[in-house]
Every structure is written in C-alpha cells, then in structure tokens.
Amino acid sequence: MKPTRQMRRVALLLACTWIVCAQIAQAASVVAWGSRGAQVTRVQQRLQQWGYYDGAVDGVFGEETYQAVVRFQQRNGLTADGVVGGATAEAMGISLSSGGAQSVTAVSGYSESEIYLLARIIHGEARGEPYVGKVAVGAVVLNRVRHPSFPNTISGVIYQTGAFDAVTDGQINLEPDSESLRAARDAMNGWDPTGGCIYYYNPATSTSSWIWTREVRLSIGRHNFAV
Numbered sequence: 519m520k521p522t523r524q525m526r527r528v529a530l531l532l533a534c535t536w537i538v539c540a541q542i543a544q545a546a547s548v549v550a551w552g553s554r555g556a557q558v559t560r561v562q563q564r565l566q567q568w569g570y571y572d573g574a575v576d577g578v579f580g581e582e583t584y585q586a587v588v589r590f591q592q593r594n595g596l597t598a599d600g601v602v603g604g605a606t607a608e609a610m611g612i613s614l615s616s617g618g619a620q621s622v623t624a625v626s627g628y629s630e631s632e633i634y635l636l637a638r639i640i641h642g643e644a645r646g647e648p649y650v651g652k653v654a655v656g657a658v659v660l661n662r663v664r665h666p667s668f669p670n671t672i673s674g675v676i677y678q679t680g681a682f683d684a685v686t687d688g689q690i691n692l693e694p695d696s697e698s699l700r701a702a703r704d705a706m707n708g709w710d711p712t713g714g715c716i717y718y719y720n721p722a723t724s725t726s727s728w729i730w731t732r733e734v735r736l737s738i739g740r741h742n743f744a745v
Contacts, residue, residue: 549602549614550704551650551711553579557614561602564610565590581736584650599649599697628706632672636660637694637702639676642684644698644741651739652698654712656705658743661716668716712736715743 549557558577565571570593571586584600591598594609607614636656644655662668662675669675677685684690694702712718718741719729732744 548604549579549607550709551579551581551584551600551653552709552713557602558583560612561587561607561610564612581738588648601649628672633699633702633706634694635672635676636705637699638690638692639682639684640701640705641692641694641698642689643682644701644739647739647741649697649701650711651741652701653704653709654715654738654741654743655718656702657710657712658715658718660705661710661712661714665716711738712743715745717744718742719744 549561555577558579559575561579562571562573562575562577562583565583565586566575568590570590571583573582573586587602587606588598588600590596590610591600591606596606596609602610602614604614636659639659640652640656644652647655659672659675663670663672669678676682676690680686682690713735715735717729717732719726720740721742722740724730729744734742734744736743
C-alpha cells in the first residue's frame with residue numbers, strides 16, 4: 519500500500535519525537551559527587567589511565583574523583599565544575615547513556631519559587647565555594663526539610679530564626695547567579711554530596727561552641743558538613 523501524505527507526516531513526527539527524547543535522555547545523564555555505579559567506574563578508569571587519578575577504582579564518586587575531574591577539565595578547556603556531563607564525557611571518550619549512575623539534572627515536585635529561594639540561600643551562603651559545595655549547602659537545607667527536628671518546608675527551614683547567616687545579614691536578598699540556580703536544581707533532584715548532613719559551618723569563622731560538638735562527616739571548600 520502506498521503511504522499517504524498523512525502517514526508520512528505521522529512517521530516524520532514520530533522520528534522527530536524519538537530524536538528529541540534521545541537528546542533529552544543524553545543531556546540528563548551526568549556523573550557527579552555522590553553518584554555510584556558503572557559510569558563512575560568508567561570515569562575513574564579513564565582518569566587513572568591518563569594520570570589524573572590515583573585513588574581506588576570503586577565506582578564511588580567522592581572527593582578524590584571530583585578533584586581529578588576538575589584537573590581534567592582545567593587541562594582540557596572545559597568548565598571546571600567537577601561534574602561529568604556531556605562535554606566532559608565526550609572529551610574522555612566515554613558514553614553516559616547507560617550504566618546506572620545517578621542523574622542529577624531533572625527537577626520534579628518543586629515550584630519555581632522554591633527553586634529560586636533555595637538558589638538565593640545557596641548564593642548568599644556559598645558564593646566563592648566550589649560548585650559541589652554549593653550543591654552541598656542546598657542539600658543540607660533539603661535534608662532539614664525531611665528531618666523531624668526542623669520545619670517541613672524549604673521556606674520554614676531557611677527562615678528559621680538564627681539558622682543561616684545570609685538571612686540575618688541580608689545576603690539572601692542578592693540575585694542568585696546561574697550557577698546557584700543550577701546547584702539548587704541539582705540538590706532538588708537528589709544530589710547530596712554530604713550523605714545526609716544537616717549542619718555545615720566555616721571552622722575559620724564560626725563562633726558557636728555548640729556546632730563544634732557535631733560529628734563532621736566531610737569538608738568541601740571552606741565548609742565542614744556535620745550531623
């Protein structure tokens with residue numbers, strides 16, 4: 519049977535839809551601090567092969583892998599954010615289309631106003647920090663939302679009395695930059711570089727004796743992250 523014009527249009531539409539979906543899926547696949555799985559292993563193997571990484575090839579994306587990715591990106595003229603997205607993966611000669619690592623780009627279940635508010639606190643608290651440190655600050659806010667000892671909304675956590683210096687000194691009112699907005703989206707998608715921490719502080723400036731009693735799980739940039 520000879521295809522009709524309508525059938526050809528439907529076939530063309532389906533083909534275009536498939537192409538767009540494939541591009542979206544590829545764009546949404548990234549490997550970053552906190553990811554685990556075969557994709558991370560491939561990244562570590564490639565970085566080790568080229569002399570950027572001398573840690574364990576264990577499929578766990580932590581600080582050593584992050585620093586190795588940053589070095590690779592700096593050496594190859596890429597955005598040095600420590601995130602293996604499409605451009606970095608292409609430079610490494612690997613594919614991120616499969617392998618089970620965690621995706622950190624999509625956002626669901628949050629309003630634009632919540633994204634913007636989280637970006638404002640990230641910008642106010644973590645300007646000048648490495649990108650993963652910005653995501654970590656956002657993750658702490660979201661971990662508090664889920665914790666029974668804190669308010670159960672983003673705005674409630676952020677505006678809880680005395681919780682954040684950026685609220686006290688007004689820096690939360692600064693316009694967040696694109697990196698802070700991206701960090702807010704990554705945190706909201708579930709990327710938590712802290713592994714569930716609910717506190718952070720700068721040990722060089724903190725005057726609270728109580729915060730020093732908390733168990734520090736890791737340090738990113740100038741911040742200690744604790745539970």
